[in-house]
Amino acid sequence: MKSGLYIVTLNNEELISVNANDPRIADKCIKVNRVNCKFGKARDLSIRKRNYDKVFGAENVNFFPLVALDEMARAERLVLALLSEWRIRGATGRKNEWLTGISAEQVQKIAISALAQSGLSFQCIDVSA
Secondary structure (H helix, E strand, O other), X not given: OOOEEEEEEEOOOOOEEOOOOOOOOHHHOOEEOOOEEEEEEEOOHHHHXXXXXHHHOHXXXXXXXXXXXXXXXXXXXXXXXXXXXXXXXXXXXXXXXXXXXXXXXXXXXXXXXHHHHHOOOEEEOOOOO
């Protein structure tokens, strides 16, 4: 699959560490469940989905590729700036890409709108294909 931007939602009720697959740091990291979603970028969306499956369990992961584009880092920064108020702060105080208080659908609308206005070249990914 292509590189691009994506959204992840979860099905689990119980909180799971975003680094549950690394016992050395799992307890120190933020924990998320079905009320959270994540907006991010990936060089290979297929590999990124498999990574989430390993951390949270495939049965808990809903992975939604949004757009394919080359300028991923710039696009991600642009959208994350608009999502600032919903970003979760980690133990260090740094804002994370995990979000709370906003739906995946709202994130998608914000992201597509921001990209359309940015002048960046992108292609929407039809996940039903």
